[in-house]
Structure formats: structure tokens, C-alpha cells
Amino acid sequence: MQYASILKMLGLITGVLAIFLLIPTVYAFVLGTSDFNGFLYSFIIAAVTGALLAMIPKSKHSLKYRDSYALVSFGWLSAGLFGCLPYFMSNAIPSFTDAYFESISGFTTTGASIVSNIEGLHPATLLWRSLTQWLGGMGIIVFALAIIPYLNIGGMGIFQAEVPGPTAEKLTPRIQDTAKVLWMVYLIFTVALILLLWAGGMTFFDAVCHSFTTMSTGGFSTKNNSVSGFNSPYIEWVLVIFMVIAGINFALHYRFLFKGLKFKTYTQDSELGFYFLIIIFCVTSVSVTIFIQQGGEFFKTIRDVCFSVASILTTTGFGTADYELWPIYGQFILMFIMLMGGCAGSTAGGIKSVRLMLVLKYMYTEVLKLLHPNLIRTVKMRHAVVDRYVLANILGFIFIYTGVMVVSILLVSFEVKDMVTAIGSVIASLSNIGPGFGTVGPTENYAHLGNFTKWILSLDMVMGRLEILTILILFLPGTWRK
Amino acid sequence: MKILIAGAGEVGFHLIEKLCKDDNEIFVVDTQRDVLDKLKEDYDIQIDHGSIIDSKFLHKSYLKEIDLFMAITNSDETNMIACKTASEAGAKKTICRIRQINLNSEKKQFSLKSLGIDWVINPVSLVADELFKLVLTPNIVDGHEFAAGEVSMTGYRITSYSKILNCSIGQLEEERFNGRFQIEIIQRKDLSIIPGKAEMIRQDDIVYFFYRPGDYQLLRKILGYDHLQSKSRQIFINGGGHMGLRVALRLEKANQNVKVIEKDLARSYHISEKLQKALVLNFDGTDLKQLIAEGIETADYFISVTDNEQVNLTACLIAHQQGVEHTICLVKQPELIQIIDQNTPISLGISPRMLTARHLVRFIQDSSTFNYFSLLNSQIEILETRVTETAECLGQPLCILDLPENVRIAIIVREGRFLIPDGETELLPNDIILTILHRMDRQKAMGVFKQPASEEAIS
Numbered sequence: 025m026q027y028a029s030i031l032k033m034l035g036l037i038t039g040v041l042a043i044f045l046l047i048p049t050v051y052a053f054v055l056g057t058s059d060f061n062g063f064l065y066s067f068i069i070a071a072v073t074g075a076l077l078a079m080i081p082k083s084k085h086s087l088k089y090r091d092s093y094a095l096v097s098f099g100w101l102s103a104g105l106f107g108c109l110p111y112f113m114s115n116a117i118p119s120f121t122d123a124y125f126e127s128i129s130g131f132t133t134t135g136a137s138i139v140s141n142i143e144g145l146h147p148a149t150l151l152w153r154s155l156t157q158w159l160g161g162m163g164i165i166v167f168a169l170a171i172i173p174y175l176n177i178g179g180m181g182i183f184q185a186e187v188p189g190p191t192a193e194k195l196t197p198r199i200q201d202t203a204k205v206l207w208m209v210y211l212i213f214t215v216a217l218i219l220l221l222w223a224g225g226m227t228f229f230d231a232v233c234h235s236f237t238t239m240s241t242g243g244f245s246t247k248n249n250s251v252s253g254f255n256s257p258y259i260e261w262v263l264v265i266f267m268v269i270a271g272i273n274f275a276l277h278y279r280f281l282f283k284g285l286k287f288k289t290y291t292q293d294s295e296l297g298f299y300f301l302i303i304i305f306c307v308t309s310v311s312v313t314i315f316i317q318q319g320g321e322f323f324k325t326i327r328d329v330c331f332s333v334a335s336i337l338t339t340t341g342f343g344t345a346d347y348e349l350w351p352i353y354g355q356f357i358l359m360f361i362m363l364m365g366g367c368a369g370s371t372a373g374g375i376k377s378v379r380l381m382l383v384l385k386y387m388y389t390e391v392l393k394l395l396h397p398n399l400i401r402t403v404k405m406r407h408a409v410v411d412r413y414v415l416a417n418i419l420g421f422i423f424i425y426t427g428v429m430v431v432s433i434l435l436v437s438f439e440v441k442d443m444v445t446a447i448g449s450v451i452a453s454l455s456n457i458g459p460g461f462g463t464v465g466p467t468e469n470y471a472h473l474g475n476f477t478k479w480i481l482s483l484d485m486v487m488g489r490l491e492i493l494t495i496l497i498l499f500l501p502g503t504w505r506k
Numbered sequence: 507m508k509i510l511i512a513g514a515g516e517v518g519f520h521l522i523e524k525l526c527k528d529d530n531e532i533f534v535v536d537t538q539r540d541v542l543d544k545l546k547e548d549y550d551i552q553i554d555h556g557s558i559i560d561s562k563f564l565h566k567s568y569l570k571e572i573d574l575f576m577a578i579t580n581s582d583e584t585n586m587i588a589c590k591t592a593s594e595a596g597a598k599k600t601i602c603r604i605r606q607i608n609l610n611s612e613k614k615q616f617s618l619k620s621l622g623i624d625w626v627i628n629p630v631s632l633v634a635d636e637l638f639k640l641v642l643t644p645n646i647v648d649g650h651e652f653a654a655g656e657v658s659m660t661g662y663r664i665t666s667y668s669k670i671l672n673c674s675i676g677q678l679e680e681e682r683f684n685g686r687f688q689i690e691i692i693q694r695k696d697l698s699i700i701p702g703k704a705e706m707i708r709q710d711d712i713v714y715f716f717y718r719p720g721d722y723q724l725l726r727k728i729l730g731y732d733h734l735q736s737k738s739r740q741i742f743i744n745g746g747g748h749m750g751l752r753v754a755l756r757l758e759k760a761n762q763n764v765k766v767i768e769k770d771l772a773r774s775y776h777i778s779e780k781l782q783k784a785l786v787l788n789f790d791g792t793d794l795k796q797l798i799a800e801g802i803e804t805a806d807y808f809i810s811v812t813d814n815e816q817v818n819l820t821a822c823l824i825a826h827q828q829g830v831e832h833t834i835c836l837v838k839q840p841e842l843i844q845i846i847d848q849n850t851p852i853s854l855g856i857s858p859r860m861l862t863a864r865h866l867v868r869f870i871q872d873s874s875t876f877n878y879f880s881l882l883n884s885q886i887e888i889l890e891t892r893v894t895e896t897a898e899c900l901g902q903p904l905c906i907l908d909l910p911e912n913v914r915i916a917i918i919v920r921e922g923r924f925l926i927p928d929g930e931t932e933l934l935p936n937d938i939i940l941t942i943l944h945r946m947d948r949q950k951a952m953g954v955f956k957q958p959a960s961e962e963a964i965s
Contacts, residue, residue, distance in 0.1 A: 392785075398796060400774040400786040409779045 025504065026091045028083050030098065035077025037099050037168050041106050042070035044155060048110070052148035059146045062114025070106045092181030093497045099165050100486050104128035107156050116149050125470070125478045130156030131164070132489035133371060135243025135341040135458030136449075136481070138471040142248050147229060153244045154233035160489070161240020161371035162210045162274075163187065170203035185494045188368060190379060190418055193275045209277045210371075214239045217266050224258045238263055241270045241372045243341030243458040250343040250466075251331075260327055260344060264334045268303070271338035271366030272296060294405055295367050295378040302377065306333045306361060310354040317351045329354075337361045339373040341458025343466035355461065359448075362455050373456030373488050375425055378405070379418045386415055424492055429454055432484050439474035449473070453484040509533070510572045510597070512558040512588050513579030514541050517603070517629075520840060520863035521576070522549055533568060536579075558588040570596035576866065578603040578627075586621060593622030601625045601866065606748065629858040632865055633811070633836070634752035636856060640834060641741060641807055642760055645731055647712050650879045651719070652890045652940055656919050658722065659888065661693070661714045661881070662729060664707055669730035676703030682728050688716040688926055690916040690942050691886055698886045700914055700942055714881070716917050716940070718924055738762060742805045742830075744791030744821045745812030746770075746777040749836065749858075753809065758784045765800065767791045769812075791821045794828075802828045811836040822852045880945065887948060888916075889941045893933050905929035913943040913951050 049063040087095070108127035111117040117126055122138045129136045130153055139145065145153075159167065163186045183199055195202045214235050221231035230246050237244045247253030251263060269277070276296065280289045290296055311329045314320060328345035335342045336358045347358055365374015385403045393399045403410045432450045440446040448461030449470070459466040470478070487495045497503055507530050511518050514536040522545065525532055532551040535558050536542050542553040556563055558577065563569075575597035577585035582604045589600040602623040618626060639646060645668075647661040664671055670678060675689050692699045693712040699705065707713060717725055726732040739762050743750045746768030754777070757764050764784035768774045771788055778786040789796040791810065802808070808825035810818035815837045822833040834854045835846055840863075846855035867880075879888045893899065899907055904915055904927055918925040919938040925931070933939070943951050 396785060396787060396800065398787045398789045398800075400768075400771070400778045400788045402775065402778045404779070404782070407782075 025094065026083055026085055026087060028080050029085065029087060030091060030095050031077050032080040032082070033095055034098055034102055035074045035080065036172050037074075037164060038070055038102060038106060039074035039078060040164065040168050040171070041103060041159075042067055042074050044159060045070055045106075045110070045152075047155065048148040048152040051151055052146065055147060057146040057148060059110070059114035059116060059149050062110050062112075062116070063148060063152075065113050066106070066109035069109060073106075087181060089181045090497060090503050093185050093494050094503065096165055096182055096185040096490060097486075097495050097498055100128075100131065100490060103131050103160075103164055104482070104486070107131060107152075110149065110152055114146075114149065116145055119475075121475045121478050122471070125482050126153070127156060128482045128485055129458070130242065130244065131160035132456050132485040133157050133160050133237075133240045133242035133339070133373065134453060134456040134485045134488075135237065136453060136460075136464070136470050136485075137244065137458070138469060138473075138478070140469060140471055142246065150233060150246050151229075154236040154242075154246075157240045157242030157244055158214070158236035159240075161242060161270075162207055166203045167207060169200060170207055186490065188370070188373070188376060188489075188491055190368060190376075190382075190414055190421070193273075193369060195275055195278055205278050205282070206274050209274055209281060210239060212281065213266070213269060213277070217262070220262050220266075221259060224262060225256060226254065226259065230254075234263070235266075238266050238340065238342075239270050239371065241267065241338045241340040241366065241370070241456075243335070243339075245342065252344040257327060260331050263342065264330050267334040267338045267340050267342075270340070271299065271334075271370050271372040273367045273369035274371075275369050292406075295381060298381045299367050299377045302361065302364065303333060303337060306337070306357050310350070310357055313351045313353045332358065333361065336457060337364065337372075338366045338370075339455055339457045341452075343459055346465065346467050348461065348465045348467075359451065359461070362451050362457055362460075365455055373454075375422060375455075379422065381405075382410060382415065382418055383422065386419075421491070421493070424496070425454070428484070428487060428492055432480055435480050436477050439477045449477070449481060450484060453481040454488040456485060456488050507531070507573045508568070508571055509574045509576065510535065510569070510592070512536070512575070512577045512585075513603075514538070514545055515578070515580060516838070516840075516859045517578050517862045517866075519545075520859060521578070521866055522551060524863065524867050526550060533572070535563070557584075559584055559591065563591075572597040573599065575600040576603075577601070578862075578866075582607045586623070590622040593624075599624045601627055603627050603629070603862070605630055627862060627865055629862045630748045630752055632861045633749050633856060633858045634756060636861060637749075637753045637809055637811075637834065638756045638760075640854065641739065641757060641762070641809075641832075643731075644832070645729075648714075648881065650888070652879075652888070652917075652919075652938075655719060656922065656938070657716055657917055657924065657940065658719045659714055659716050659879075660722075660725070661691075661712045662731070664709060664711045664713055664729075666709055667730060669728065670707055671709060672706060674704055674706050675701055678707075679703070685926060686717055686721050687725060687728070688916060689713055690716055690914065691881065693881065693886075698881070700886075700912060739806040740801075740804050741765070741807045741809065742767065742797075742800075742802065742825070744808070744810040744818070745836075746773055746786065747811065747813060749811040750809075751777050751780060753811070754781055754784050758782060767800075792817060792824060794824055797824065797828065802830065805830045807832045807834065809834045809836075815839075815842070819846075819850075819852070823850070826851045885945050887943055887945050889943060889948065889951060891939050891941065893935055893937045893939065895935045899933050900935065901932055903930050903932055910943075910947040910950055913941060913947050916940045916942050 045067045049067050052060040052063050104124060104127045107130060108123040111126055112120055112123040117123040125138055165182055165186045169182060180199055195205055217235040217238060218231045221234055222228055233246050245251060251260060276289055276293055307329055311326055314325055331344045332347050347355060363375055364380055365376050366372025368376045368378045382403060382405065389401045389403060392401065403415060429450055433446050436450055437446045442462055445462030445464055449464045452458060452460030452464065464470055509525060509530055510533040511521060512535045514534050522532060526549050533554060534542065534545060534551055535554045535556065537557050539555050542555055545551060546553050569592065575592040577588040579585055585602045585604060589602045593600050600623055604626050605628060645662045645665060647663050649660040651658050689701065691714040692701050715725060741757055741762055741764050743754055743764060744767045746766045750766055754764050754766050758781060765787055766777060766784055767787050767789060768777060769790045774786050774788040787800060802825060808822060808830040810821040812818055818835045822835040825833050833852045834856060835852050837843060837855050837857050840857045840860035843855040843857055846852050915927055917940040918927050920934065941951055
């Protein structure tokens with residue numbers, strides 16, 4: 025382990041975070057609200073820590089893969105730590121466990137909250153909540169890569185460790201440029217969404233906060249009733265569209281926006297086709313079940329189903345309707361798509377549709393091999409062959425994902441009283457969704473859970489965001505050996 | 507015409523044999539002395555020993571006068587460089603044989619021109635095209651376009667289920683054709699017939715139709731072949747080399763069920779990466795047990811295209827024995843084709859060298875002033891001529907023209923219109939006429955439509 029290098033880089037990342045902390049600090053100062061002191065102290069702590077660590081001299085050695093993974097893991101854990109300082113110090117959230125949970129839920133774009141009265145928080149605190157999600161969506165470390173050339177020495181390893189999906193795609197020859205264009209695309213969509221929401225009757229402040237949490241598929245709202253608090257079909261439809269966009273691979277968005285605005289970019293992508301197939305299937309089948317079993321107003325139901333499916337599939341977690349009142353079939357569908365998540369390379373969480381698609385293709389191949397014993401067949405995507413080791417990796421990933429889920433459910437069940445809540449909260453945390461089932465459903469929050477459960481769920485969130493292996497590597501003894 | 511052939515391999519041999527019969531000056535360049543010496547004994551040609559990409563070669567005086575340069579050595583790179591240097595040295599047209607390098611880009615013509623190549627000939631894709639046609643349009647024997655695409659000619663083999671079987675030509679013209687189609691040649695076994703109205707169409711005749719390209723589907727319908735193209739067939743391809751892969755790719759795109767059998771494991775993986783739907787099976791194509799396990803008896807076609815002709819023959823025989831109706835066998839030596847066709851139960855033999863040579867001969871014809879087209883295995887030719895302003899034949903009814911016996915004016919294309927002439931028709935300047943004739947009569951027929959002293963008539 026290159027401890028010196030890792031600490032120095034952690035310092036740099038913390039420095040970046042400090043700069044972002046300055047935004048709510050200034051905002052609180054302008055508004056003159058009482059949380060100003062909390063933000064100021066947090067800023068000073070982050071800035072000083074960052075500066076001290078950054079002064080560690082440069083190491084001659086380049087980062088190895090394990091160092092990159094360790095750096096990313098610690099980067100996220102420490103971001104959670106510095107991000108929770110404002111909540112804790114301004115007394116908005118007095119318990120440290122709760123503050124850390126809220127902060128890590130923000131950075132990992134989960135959107136699970138322990139705050140019961142969200143509207144009672146100061147605007148600057150609300151802005152910080154949304155900002156943590158926006159930073160976490162495209163990735164703090166990818167952001168740091170884009171602006172700090174020094175981090176390039178760990179380059180691809182760091183990038184691979186943070187960007188979701190089986191293989192990270194390099195869009196430009198230089199990793200730093202890739203990080204820049206990804207953030208550029210992210211920024212363009214965010215600004216577009218702010219303008220659309222603002223035009224639809226939100227205040228500018230609400231528009232900014234919701235854009236941050238939509239594009240990152242986070243799900244923090246500024247209202248107690250989440251998006252239903254605005255009571256506007258326009259806003260709901262705009263959010264549906266942008267949630268779906270945020271669940272698409274940003275590499276595709278980049279090619280579309282910067283390489284000639286051709287819709288072929290989207291229509292030719294097989295993962296995207298699969299993603300839309302799932303959306304269409306879920307929306308129609310759930311709507312039909314609701315109409316048959318419960319009835320209801322046509323347009324309202326369709327809108328609610330579209331919103332919930334988009335919100336859950338992209339792992340955003342905004343709420344308009346209480347899906348726990350839906351038929352059991354609809355709830356199960358939501359639970360399955362919670363696990364699936366969006367596309368690789370998007371800001372969404374979950375297993376990712378590309379992995380599911382490839383596993384299905386692989387299974388088809390295996391069945392075909394039973395029919396033709398001498399068959400030679402490779403799994404393909406976008407007309408290119410998927411490497412056997414990538415397939416093995418995906419199968420392994422799904423297995424480990426399930427394993428972590430089972431272990432977490434067991435640990436959580438020490439404190440949680442009912443089964444649905446235990447399963448729902450773990451899935452919702454691991455897949456970075458937010459609202460789960462049972463007592464952590466769309467109308468409730470996580471405040472009533474025990475401290476131990478909250479720590480387990482916090483760890484699950486980070487694992488889910490970094491796709492588990494990045495974190496698991498820390499538990500291997502070999503990582504720490506000289 | 508002065509033709510330079512670089513590379514005296516199998517294709518070269520075949521080509522020289524064909525070209526020598528016409529009035530051509532042929533130069534052959536090769537690096538192998540003994541091959542050249544043998545050629546010189548057999549044919550009336552000029553030989554030159556050396557490498558065509560040698561700088562010495564550039565200074566040869568005859569290079570400037572070459573009308574057609576053919577680079578057909580076994581090396582793609584050599585051929586390409588040779589074409590470049592030859593075109594720069596003054597050769598008028600160049601043909602390049604390319605086997606492996608993929609030049610099929612959107613800007614193909616541009617990139618080829620910049621390389622000094624006028625035409626590319628690719629034996630692998632020729633075989634693939636041929637096999638594709640054999641499977642998807644099994645009744646089509648040959649085809650060509652005339653008058654810059656105004657007239658199409660297609661030769662159909664008439665099968666037992668064709669709707670026009672046992673009809674006379676006069677009857678067909680009256681009842682079915684409406685003046686859209688014209689039958690001018692019938693090939694019956696080894697005999698070529700220029701038929702009259704009373705001629706009956708029999709099974710296994712190859713009938714050549716002339717028509718406007720737009721009427722193609724209608725023709726298939728009249729013949730009763732319209733359902734064949736969309737039918738899905740079960741096709742086994744033995745051998746996943748360049749050819750096997752190319753054919754499989756094309757057939758798979760045409761929604762056919764393709765199974766490729768390849769013995770080599772690494773190669774199997776390689777082709778399975780290229781193919782989308784086709785199944786790649788890793789076993790020896792002569793392994794009877796495995797073939798039965800894969801359901802060989804359900805196959806409509808069995809195509810064997812491995813590098814080894816013995817294997818191909820064996821595999822095809824096995825497939826035939828298992829009840830596959832159509833078996834196609836790839837052989838290297840063109841001489842074997844006749845043996846296969848006549849003495850074995852295998853449906854068809856196909857040789858890349860023969861196809862290449864045949865194709866190259868057509869290039870030569872295309873580039874001359876008169877566009878003439880010789881039918882396969884036949885002495886019959888179709889001559890396309892434009893009537894000049896000063897031709898002798900103007901203003902006379904066709905019946906009094908001094909044409910040799912068995913020369914028939916089949917089609918006249920006048921101002922883009924398709925005209926079937928009779929004895930009373932008179933020719934106008936700039937008419938394009940298609941004449942069916944025996945190759946012996948070619949020179950004489952050309953003279954009638956041109957000025958008598960024209961030197962262009964001799965190609």
C-alpha cells in the first residue's frame with residue numbers, strides 16, 4: 025500500500041469537497057440563518073485537513089490497482105464524514121449516526137432520509153443535501169480526476185473503481201478528458217432540467233435542488249411529501265423523462281450531444297433497448313393489474329405508475345404515489361427492478377441492466393449448447409464479443425451482490441422487527457434507491473431504525489454505489505500485506 | 507488489346523488460355539522461370555522474368571502501351587503495389603486480385619482510384635456470391651445487364667415445378683409475356699438453340715430471358731419461382747475459412763438457418779465472434795456420427811468449402827448418402843468440376859480459380875468498345891452495339907441486311923425504350939441493339955452495324 029500517496033490524494037479530494045462546502049456556507053451567510061456557524065466550522069475543518077494531507081510530498085511510485093481501490097473506498101467514506109459535519113454541528117441532526125447516515129445516503133445518491141420534517145430544515149442545509157447527491161451522482165472522484173491532474177497517476181484504476189458497470193468506457197484517449205466530458209454532459213442536462221422545472225412553477229431554489237437530485241438519481245426532495253408536494257402533472261412528467269435520461273449510459277449522451285446529434289446513437293444500443301423494454305413491460309403490466317384489481321382514474325394511474333417505475337428503476341426514489349397500496353404483483357415488480365437498476369455508466373445504482381441482459385444471453389447460449397454439444401458460441405453485445413472473463417466477473421458480481429444482501433438482511437434483522445422492512449431497507453440501500461418496503465416505505469423514513477442497523481445500511485449504500493468489489497477488497501488480508 | 511498479366515499461377519494459366527484465343531497481345535511476368543518457360547511453349551505470348559514490384563520493371567518500355575494490367579499474384583500487397591506503379595507508368599486500366607484485405611468501405615471507389623486500381627477482383631467474395639445465388643436463387647444460371655442497365659438478361663434452369671414447362675414460346679408470348687419478356691436462347695444439354703416460336707420449353711433447359719430490370723419479380727412470378735427467395739432453408743457449411751465465413755455471413759443476413767462446421771477450435775471461436783445467428787459447430791465435417799447428431803438429414807443444402815478438396819468431396823458424398831438434396835463441393839482444380847458434375851452424385855462443383863478467370867475475361871470484354879457477353883459453356887455470344895450515324899444498315903428493313911445465318915437481332919433500345927424488332931423494323935442512328943450470334947460470326951456482324959473501315963471493330 026502506498027499510504028503516503030493515498031493520504032495525499034485523500035487530502036486533495038477533501039479539498040475539493042471543502043470548495044463545495046463553501047457554497048451553502050455563503051448561502052447561509054446571505055440568508056442569515058442559524059446554520060451558518062455549522063457550515064463555517066465544517067468548511068474550516070475540511071479545508072485544513074485537506075491542506076495538511078495535500079502537503080505530504082509526492083511519491084515516486086505510481087498507484088497499483090489495490091491502491092486505487094483503497095483510495096476510492098476511503099475517499100467515499102471520508103466524504104461521508106466531512107459531508108455530515110454541517111448537519112451535526114448546526115444541530116439540524118443531533119445524533120452523529122443519523123448525520124452520517126444522511127450524509128452517506130446523499131453521496132451514494134440513495135436518498136434514504138432520517139429527517140422527518142424536511143420542510144423544517146434551513147434552505148442552506150437543504151441545498152447541501154441536494155449538492156451531496158449531485159456530487160455523488162457522477163462521482164466525486166471522477167470530478168477530482170477532471171480538475172486535479174496529479175490524480176492521473178492512478179487514472180484508469182480510480183476511474184474503473186468508481187464508474188458503475190462491468191467495464192468503464194474511456195471516451196477520450198486521456199482519462200482526465202473523459203472525466204471532463206462526462207461532467208460536462210451531466211452539467212448540461214442539470215441546467216436544462218433546472219430551466220424546465222423553473223418554467224413549470226417551482227421556485228428557483230426548489231428547481232435547483234430537484235435537478236441536482238434527479239440527474240444524480242438521488243431522490244432527496246425539499247418537501248415532506250416529496251414530488252407529490254408540488255401537485256403538478258407537468259413537473260411529474262418532466263421528472264419522469266429526466267430520471268429515465270439519468271438512467272442511461274452517459275457515454276451515449278456524450279456521443280449524441282458532441283458527435284453529431286444522431287438518434288442512431290441511442291437506437292443502436294442493445295442495452296438501452298433492453299432498458300426501455302423493461303420500462304414498457306413494467307408500466308403496462310402494473311397499470312393493467314391496478315385497473316383490474318383496484319380501478320381508478322385512468323390518467324392519474326398511468327402517471328403514478330410511470331413515475332414510480334421510472335423512480336425505482338433508475339434508483340432515484342422520488343415518491344408521488346404510495347406503491348405499498350398497489351396490488352402485490354406491482355410491488356413485486358418494483359422490488360425486482362429495484363435490484364436491476366439503470367444502465368451501466370449512468371448515475372443509477374443496482375445490478376445494472378447490461379449485466380442482467382448479458383446473463384440472460386449467456387444462459388441462452390448454455391441451453392443451446394445442450395442441444396448442440398459441439399456448439400461454439402460467444403456472447404455478443406453491440407456486435408462485439410463479450411470476453412469470457414467479463415462474463416465470469418458478472419456472474420460473480422451477481423452472486424456477491426446477493427451474498428452481501430443476505431448477510432445484511434441477517435445483520436439488520438437483529439434490530440428490525442418485521443421481515444418486509446428488513447428485506448426492503450437492505451435492498452433499497454444496496455441498490456441506492458431510498459424508499460423501500462414496510463416501515464421504510466415511500467411515505468415513511470429511516471429515523472425509527474436502530475443505530476446498528478443504520479451503520480449496516482450506510483455500509484450497504486457505499487458498497488452498492490461502488491459496486492461492492494471496490495469495498496470488499498479492503499477486507500482481504502492480502503490488500504494490507506507489504 | 508495489349509494485356510499484361512502479373513502472376514502465372516492457376517488463375518493466370520486459365521486466363522491466358524482464354525485470352526489467347528482472341529486477338530490479344532499478352533505479356534506475362536512472373537518470378538518463377540520454369541513456369542514461364544512452360545507457358546511460352548504452350549501459348550503465343552511474351553514472357554518476362556522478374557518481380558513486378560521491382561524498380562527495374564518500371565522502366566520497361568512496353569508498360570506505357572498496356573491497355574489492361576492484371577495483378578493476380580498470390581500476394582494482396584504485391585498486387586496493390588503493382589497496380590499503383592503500373593498505372594503511374596501508363597497502363598490504361600488495372601485489375602487487382604485481392605483476397606484478404608477488406609476494401610469494402612463507403613468511400614471504396616475513391617480509395618481504389620487513389621491506389622491506381624480500376625477494378626478489384628476477390629476470389630473469396632466471388633465464390634461467396636456464387637454460393638449465395640445458388641442457394642437463394644437456385645434456378646438462375648447466369649445473368650448480365652446490357653445497354654447501361656436498360657436491359658437485363660437472366661438464364662433460368664427450368665425445373666419440374668416451373669409454370670412454363672412444356673409451353674411453346676409462341677404460346678407464352680401471346681398469353682403471359684405481354685411483350686415484356688423475350689426468350690432468345692435456350693441451352694439444352696450441350697446444344698445452344700436460338701429458338702423459333704414453335705420451340706417447346708422442356709425440363710432442365712436453360713432459358714435466357716431479356717427484360718427490363720423492373721420486371722424481375724414479375725418474371726419470377728410467371729416462372730413460378732417467386733416463393734423461393736423468402737423461403738427459409740437449412741444450410742450446412744463445412745469449413746469455416748474465409749469462404750465459409752463469407753457465405754455464412756451473407757446467408758445469415760438473408761434469414762437462412764446456417765450451421766457452420768469447423769474442425770479447428772481456435773478458428774471456431776474466431777468465426778463465432780463474427781457470426782450473429784448462425785451456429786458454429788466444432789467437429790470434423792466428415793464425422794458421420796456428429797453429422798447425424800446435428801440433423802444432417804434435415805439439411806436442404808450441404809456446402810463444403812474447406813481448403814482440402816479430398817475432405818470436401820468426402821463430406822459431400824456423406825451428405826448425399828444421408829439424403830441431402832443439394833451438395834456443393836469446392837475444388838481447386840477447374841478440371842475436377844466436370845468430373846464432379848458428371849460422375850458423382852454431388853450436385854455441383856465450384857472452383858474459385860475458374861470463377862476468377864471467368865470474371866476477369868468479362869472485365870476485358872467490358873472495357874472494349876463493343877460490349878459482348880459469352881454464355882457459359884456455349885459458343886453463343888450476345889453483342890451489344892450502338893448504331894453509328896454512318897453505318898451501312900441505316901434505313902433498311904432488318905430482313906434485307908446481309909447478316910450471317912443464325913445471327914439474330916433480339917432487342918433494340920431506342921431512346922430508352924425497349925423494342926422487340928421484326929423483319930420490317932428499320933434501324934435509326936444511336937439505337938442500341940443486342941444481337942445473338944455464334945462467336946465465329948462476331949467480326950462479320952460487327953462490320954454491318956459500323957462503318958466498314960472502322961478499326962475499333964477489332965478488339
